[in-house]
Amino acid sequence: MATFTLIVLLTCIWSVVATTSTWNRSNACQSLSSKFPASIYTVGSSEYKSETQAYWSLAAWLEPDCVFAPASSSDLAGGVDVLIKSNTTFAIRSGGHAPTTGIASTGHGVLISMAQFKTLTLHDAPNKYGASYLRCGAANPWGVVYEFLGQHGLSVVAGRIWPVGTGALLGGALSFFSQQRGWGSNNIVNYEVVNADAKVVQVNAKSNPDLFWALKGGGNNFGIVTHYDMKTFKQDKIFGFNMAWPPEQMQKFSDAMTNWMLPGGGREDAKGALMPSTQYTPATDRLEPSLTALYDAPINNPAAFENFSAIAGTDLGNGVQNVSQLVNQTIGYSARVLRWKWYVTSIKFDKETMPIVIDTMVDVAKELIPKFDGFVGVAEEPITIKHLEAAKANGGDPMNLDPKDGGFLMALYYTAYSDPKLDETAENYLKTLISTVEKKTKAKNLFYDFYFLNDLGIAQDAFTSYKGGALNKLKAISRKYDPRGVFQHLVPGYKLGYLVDGS
Ligand SMILES: Cc1cc2nc3c(=O)[nH]c(=O)nc-3n(C[C@H](O)[C@H](O)[C@H](O)COP(=O)(O)OP(=O)(O)OC[C@H]3O[C@@H](n4cnc5c(N)ncnc54)[C@H](O)[C@@H]3O)c2cc1C
Incomplete structure (x- = not known):
């Protein structure tokens, strides 16, 4: 009898949890849709299909409840606010070239596609970062970046393959120029980020310097990067x-x-x-x-x-x-x-x-x-x-x-x-x-x-495997900027010492 009661109780609790999360999920897509109707793609639409299949490895094609492809940093921040408040899982995808299933895609919750962030603008020194730079929207593949810069006789320290995306910079980015200039991330002067408070912030050596350091190899643990400001240099043939x-x-x-x-x-x-x-x-x-x-x-x-x-x-x-x-x-x-x-x-x-x-x-x-x-x-x-x-x-x-x-x-x-x-x-x-x-x-x-x-x-x-106590430092920075653990628990990917698999 006691066992039966326990099973009934557990079944009831499970049903409430399941119903709540289903409610949250569909509710999040509905809320996003009412706020940003042009940026939400639902199951069955051609945009949903192309966004959920925009991954190099077919093993990464999953089916989220909906896709959110915001047109601006402030829309992205507004959407992240909805997702945090409804406790909804959200995957982040830029170039879609990480082959591992469920780290830039999700089989539940919402996929945030960075596809609309196509900015490529040049900013000459002198400026507040002390170096000429390219403002590079997260959507750009490296082939497009090098083509654009080539027209100006410039280059940046970025990836080596045409279709690979800017997510590479969050893992460091091994470049053809690394022997001369280090990882791609060593050459970034500023990140524009939507953070765990759903705010748009600029992250650089003067403003949020600890977060600036963390982003140079910390993956998707600290926010959604909308734009990377990358040092440019003169480039001959x-x-x-x-x-x-x-x-x-x-x-x-x-x-x-x-x-x-x-x-x-x-x-x-x-x-x-x-x-x-x-x-x-x-x-x-x-x-x-x-x-x-x-x-x-x-x-x-x-x-x-x-x-x-x-x-x-x-x-x-x-x-x-x-x-x-x-x-x-x-x-x-x-x-x-x-x-x-x-x-x-x-x-x-x-x-x-x-x-x-x-x-x-x-x-x-x-x-x-x-x-x-x-x-x-x-x-x-x-x-x-x-x-x-x-x-x-x-x-x-x-x-x-x-x-x-x-x-x-x-x-x-x-x-x-x-x-x-x-x-x-x-x-x-x-x-x-x-x-x-x-x-x-x-x-x-x-x-x-x-x-x-x-x-x-x-x-x-x-x-x-990061050296010099870096993991503890990264964890402390995560606790400081994301005390609720939004990017640790709601966002699939390689977390600080563990994995959240979105599949
Ligand atoms: C053919 C090939 C060649 C490659 N060549 C190189 C190379 O030359 N140098 C190198 O360093 N790496 C290289 N890589 C590895 C590649 O850099 C990583 O797979 C990288 O994660 C891909 O970035 P993406 O934007 O295409 O990935 P995505 O699959 O879109 O994302 C990868 C990860 O980054 C996160 N992410 C993506 N965008 C954002 C964002 N805006 N804000 C926060 N988190 C985000 C995702 O959530 C996910 O966890 C290569 C990969 C392939 C398949």
Whole structure:
């Protein structure tokens, strides 16, 4: 009898909770719709469909109760006020290129799309930030940004791929200019943010300096950024290198990478930056390396890339060109046709780094997914001493990585496939691969405890790997600006030491 009463009681409580949250959810969309009718897209509309499918990985396509695409910062603040008061989950999406399900999308509550924030305006020094800057609305993909700046002979420290979005800056942003200027976030002079009080605030070194620091690597934990004010610099033509190689050149590519990473190698020339990748197709046992790289001077075949240019392969667009021409060559990443997953680990620069990265991937794939209906691969992203020195010189960030650690490679392992039934297989492969690689790197003292927020797998955490007590500092800043924990509990994504999965 007592058990029965308890079950009835629990059922009643559950019904009240469920009814309340359903009421809150539909009520939030109705309230938003009555305040901002032109900015709310409901299930069944073509806008709802295009917004909820504006993600690079099909695994990130979820179905929120409605989409809110505000036209201005004040409308966004008004909408956030409604969402906070109704205790409604809201995901935030800019470029939609984070592949992990449920960190920029949600299967319940409201999706906030930043699609209307398309501002691109130039502001010359002298000004209150002491540097010329670009005001960049959150909606702009990097391809559009570089195209715009190229018309003015300027550039910024931003992402390297045409369709990737400004969300990259909240994880730091690895750039073709990082060797010279640090992370993208080290080069921001001001953020316009809708904060946890649903107010529009300017965040910079003078106004809210602790929050300014937190945003340079703190992800979506501190507010919704509407505009990034990014330092601009004069930009001449560059040498763009874009090559793909057949499997028989894999060893030469691997050796060229090793030479570039080690002391005295190409990494010593800060004008050069590499974006390598090696794709592996288990079903055919084919390893295909490729490299997109930028040398920041208008000279053909710089010495910094000589180990790569010596390898015979397919020229995909080498030559002296504008930054935007090189970035245009990456527009293929706009295609929304596959399910992508990825996981990352960091490995100190060493002659054994590349063999571990590649051989372990092939071994684990052969063992676990020999007939995988898709492909896998690794982006071997070098983070150099010069990059980390420049990050510190330009004001630092929560990652707080020490140049004395000597530089390291972020091995971003990915899977790409069509069939949703392979989600679990892909996840299992990636997790096994990461733990196998880390077992080897730890045994050889090559493991570097850093997980790049922009490249995280769903079961990984970045903030615990930030150095110098940064996580505690981030938590204190969160408590100060967001005492109710709005961005900790209502917003899906990588939270301060844990995950809120919106799916
Ligand atoms: C093909 C490819 C190439 C890449 N190249 C690079 C690279 O060169 N350098 C690099 O650093 N990274 C790179 N990345 C990683 C990329 O930077 C991250 O996935 C980043 O999160 C993408 O930003 P987005 O705006 O496209 O993402 P979204 O998927 O829209 O958002 C990602 C995260 O940021 C949050 N967010 C987005 N906008 C806002 C906002 N306005 N305010 C608050 N939170 C927000 C979201 O809630 C989510 O948690 C690449 C990714 C891909 C797929």
